[in-house]
Amino acid sequence: MFGGLRGTVTNCHTDAIVSAGVGAWYTGGLAGFASSATITKCFAFGSVTGQYAVGGLLGTTEGCSINQCYAFADVNSLTEVAESSMIGGFAGWLQKGSTVVDCYSRSIVDGKNSVAGFCGQLADSTVERCYSTGAVTSSGTYGGFIALTYGITSITHCYYDSDTSQCSDTGNGGPMTTAEMQDWENYNEWDFTAVWNISPAINDGYPYLRNTPAE
Numbered sequence: 001m002f003g004g005l006r007g008t009v010t011n012c013h014t015d016a017i018v019s020a021g022v023g024a025w026y027t028g029g030l031a032g033f034a035s036s037a038t039i040t041k042c043f044a045f046g047s048v049t050g051q052y053a054v055g056g057l058l059g060t061t062e063g064c065s066i067n068q069c070y071a072f073a074d075v076n077s078l079t080e081v082a083e084s085s086m087i088g089g090f091a092g093w094l095q096k097g098s099t100v101v102d103c104y105s106r107s108i109v110d111g112k113n114s115v116a117g118f119c120g121q122l123a124d125s126t127v128e129r130c131y132s133t134g135a136v137t138s139s140g141t142y143g144g145f146i147a148l149t150y151g152i153t154s155i156t157h158c159y160y161d162s163d164t165s166q167c168s169d170t171g172n173g174g175p176m177t178t179a180e181m182q183d184w185e186n187y188n189e190w191d192f193t194a195v196w197n198i199s200p201a202i203n204d205g206y207p208y209l210r211n212t213p214a215e
Helices: none
Strands: 002-010 013-019 025-028 031-040 043-050 052-055 058-062 065-067 070-077 085-088 091-095 099-105 108-111 113-116 119-123 126-132 136-138 146-150 154-156 159-161 174-176
Touching: 013 025, 025 043, 025 091, 043 052, 052 070, 052 119, 070 085, 085 108, 085 146, 108 113, 113 136
Parallel strands: 002 031, 013 043, 025 052, 031 058, 031 065, 043 070, 052 085, 058 091, 065 099, 070 099, 070 108, 085 113, 091 119, 099 126, 108 136, 119 146, 126 154, 126 159, 159 174
Antiparallel strands: 025 031, 025 058, 052 058, 052 091, 085 091, 085 119, 113 119, 113 146
């Protein structure tokens, strides 16, 4: 929807096929590059393909505040190139003081380096109360939730599905089985009264956001 984004976006969604060419940076389902933006209650479906900093919702962010958003997409790196990096189900590269709170990714992710279910690379940024569930396939570095971190980062009360991702790494988000992911009691410090809810009939039994329509 947006190549570059600055300002405030609320209650916005996309369902599209987004594909960038060889050498392209910053490709996302909602926006490729977001700077000093506030993004709230937005979501993206479809497929996203690129080479560097590729994400289901956002390619890269700088100094952004992102709340109650999600991505449900097929996220891929270009097959015709030998090198690609920072490929994430929600965002490719979160950097420069970005904060992501109460968000999730149901995306399937396939890439080469710095590949993860939620974010490929986190740099000097914060992620809190988020999760990812999708399969993660990589021929290089990868992680269940976040592949690589740099600088001063904070990852708090975040989880990923170890069954669907086939990952088991800890430190950058905690692994849980599918059954554990579908039990609200396993989400420490999450607000299941005002922000989150959970039901076997909605979102395949995973937590969903009360104020952002689920798939």
